[in-house]
Amino acid sequence: xxxxxxxxxxxxxxxxxxxxxxxxxxxxxxxxxxxxxxxxxxxxxxxxxxxxxxxxxxxxxxxxxxxxxxxxxxxxxxxxxxxxxxxxxxxxxxxxxxxxxxxxxxxxxxxxxxxxxxxxxxxxxxxxxxxxxxxxxxxxxxxxxxxxxxxxxxxxxxxxxxxxxxxxxxxxxxxxxxxxxxxxxxxxxxxxxxxxxxxxxxxxxxxxxxxxxxxxxxxxxxxxxxxxxxxxxxxxxxxxxxxxxxxxxxxxxxxxxxxxxxxxxxxxxxxxxxxxxxxxxxxxxxxxxxxxxxxxxxxxxxxxxxxxxxxxxxxxxxxxxxxxxxxxxxxxxxxxxxxxxxxxxxxxxxxxxxxxxxxxxxxxxxxxxxxxxxxxxxxxx
Numbered sequence: 001x002x003x004x005x006x007x008x009x010x011x012x013x014x015x016x017x018x019x020x021x022x023x024x025x026x027x028x029x030x031x032x033x034x035x036x037x038x039x040x041x042x043x044x045x046x047x048x049x050x051x052x053x054x055x056x057x058x059x060x061x062x063x064x065x066x067x068x069x070x071x072x073x074x075x076x077x078x079x080x081x082x083x084x085x086x087x088x089x090x091x092x093x094x095x096x097x098x099x100x101x102x103x104x105x106x107x108x109x110x111x112x113x114x115x116x117x118x119x120x121x122x123x124x125x126x127x128x129x130x131x132x133x134x135x136x137x138x139x140x141x142x143x144x145x146x147x148x149x150x151x152x153x154x155x156x157x158x159x160x161x162x163x164x165x166x167x168x169x170x171x172x173x174x175x176x177x178x179x180x181x182x183x184x185x186x187x188x189x190x191x192x193x194x195x196x197x198x199x200x201x202x203x204x205x206x207x208x209x210x211x212x213x214x215x216x217x218x219x220x221x222x223x224x225x226x227x228x229x230x231x232x233x234x235x236x237x238x239x240x241x242x243x244x245x246x247x248x249x250x251x252x253x254x255x256x257x258x259x260x261x262x263x264x265x266x267x268x269x270x271x272x273x274x275x276x277x278x279x280x281x282x283x284x285x286x287x288x289x290x291x292x293x294x295x296x297x298x299x300x301x302x303x304x305x306x307x308x309x310x311x312x313x314x315x316x317x318x319x320x321x322x323x324x325x326x327x328x329x330x331x332x333x334x335x336x337x338x339x340x341x342x343x344x345x346x347x348x349x350x351x352x353x354x355x356x357x358x359x360x361x362x363x364x365x366x367x368x369x370x371x372x373x374x375x376x377x378x379x380x381x
Contacts, residue, residue, distance in 0.1 A: 020103060121148045125155060132159055170229070177228030184221040188214060219346045222281075223333070226353045233275040233357055240270045240304045240313060247283035248300075254291040255300070263301040270304055272311040272378035274358035282354040285347035286315055286374050293319040293372060310380060316373040321366040330364050 044062055048055045125148065191214050198206035225231040244264055248255070255262060290300055294317040304313040322330065329335045331352045336345040348364075355362050360378045367373040 118147070125152060129155070129159075173228035177224045180224035181221055184217045184224075187217050191217065216346075219350060222350050223346070223353075226350070226357070231278070231354075231357065233278055233354075235273050236276065237271045238274045238276050238279055240272065240311065241266050241268075243276060243279050244283060244302055244304070244313070246276075246280045247287050250280070250284040251288045251291050254288065258291070258294060259297050260291060260294050261297075261299045263299060265303070267304060270306045270311060272306075272358075272360075273380070274360075274378060278354050279358065282351040283313075283315070285351040286376075289348060290315055290317040290319075290372060290374070293317055295319060308380070310377045313376045313378075314373065315376075316367050316371055318369075318371040321370060321372050322364060327364055327366075331362070 040062065044058060047058050051058065191210050195207060195210035195214065198204075198210055222231075241264070248262055248264065254260070287300065294300060299318050301316050301318075302314065304311065306312075326335075331348050332345075333349040334345040335349075352362050355376060355378075358378060360376060362374060362376045365373050365375070
């Protein structure tokens with residue numbers, strides 16, 4: 001569109017210049033013709049005064065004469081064409097050329113100023129939108145009366161409405177999260193009391209169920225914070241080995257009970273940008289899933305590496321792997337696969353959300369050597 005506008009501007013400039021040039025040429029031609037007519041009239045008047053009897057003959061000669069090679073007669077008497085060019089004619093011609101040049105320069109200059117002004121306004125409005133999209137709280141630009149005034153007004157109206165709607169949505173989500181948090185805390189109070197009673201009475205079954213209910217309440221609380229967008233994650237340098245070691249410790253009871261061998265190499269200076277505590281929460285759920293599906297005396301294996309684009313972490317077990325129908329649904333909330341035991345189907349969903357909030361990506365697949373395999377990447381940009 002901009003290319004077409006430039007083409008139209010050039011064509012219009014050339015057309016206007018040609019019209020002005022033709023008009024100037026017509027005016028100069030009229031002036032020169034008037035001068036030639038006056039010169040010829042003066043010569044005729046002098047001839048008639050000198051030879052009054054031949055007046056008719058002189059007029060006939062002038063009337064029927066045509067421009068040809070007769071100029072050689074004047075040349076014999078020392079006259080040249082330049083002798084008949086008046087200073088006024090020369091000045092008029094020079095003025096005409098100068099006028100056309102100045103007019104072209106002014107036209108090009110005005111066109112350049114208009115285009116520069118348009119580009120500046122477009123850049124100004126574009127930069128404003130970019131700042132709004134990046135989340136910056138920018139002030140409203142000063143109103144200017146020009147061709148973009150209407151567009152600027154509509155932009156401000158739209159941005160203002162979007163900002164109001166965004167603030168309202170954020171407040172509603174925060175209120176929603178606060179309400180769920182309050183409910184969760186209210187539920188945990190009697191659950192804790194029941195758990196303590198079960199522990200005192202050595203009722204293992206009731207203690208197990210209350211612990212499960214307590215974990216469910218915690219998980220629902222995490223989900224509410226994630227959905228409300230109020231889960232504030234830090235952006236620190238997280239050492240991968242430290243994070244995985246802490247995550248393994250959270251499921252130490254399962255690893256000890258099944259006598260699982262943990263292969264966790266210590267690679268120095270491998271890290272990613274994120275939140276250590278919440279990353280431990282995410283990987284604890286992943287490792288717990290793997291540990292629960294690892295056979296007795298089985299193995300949990302970790303591998304991780306970094307490159308300029310991302311940090312990649314792999315967690316795999318030597319169990320039976322995923323059922324083909326479960327792989328595409330494994331990260332859905334409350335989804336319980338074919339081989340799920342006493343889980344509630346929410347841990348991997350929370351892990352996925354936390355990883356993605358840290359510019360990460362997670363996939364699940366069956367390892368070629370057997371067992372389940374989780375691949376996690378934290379991108380640097």
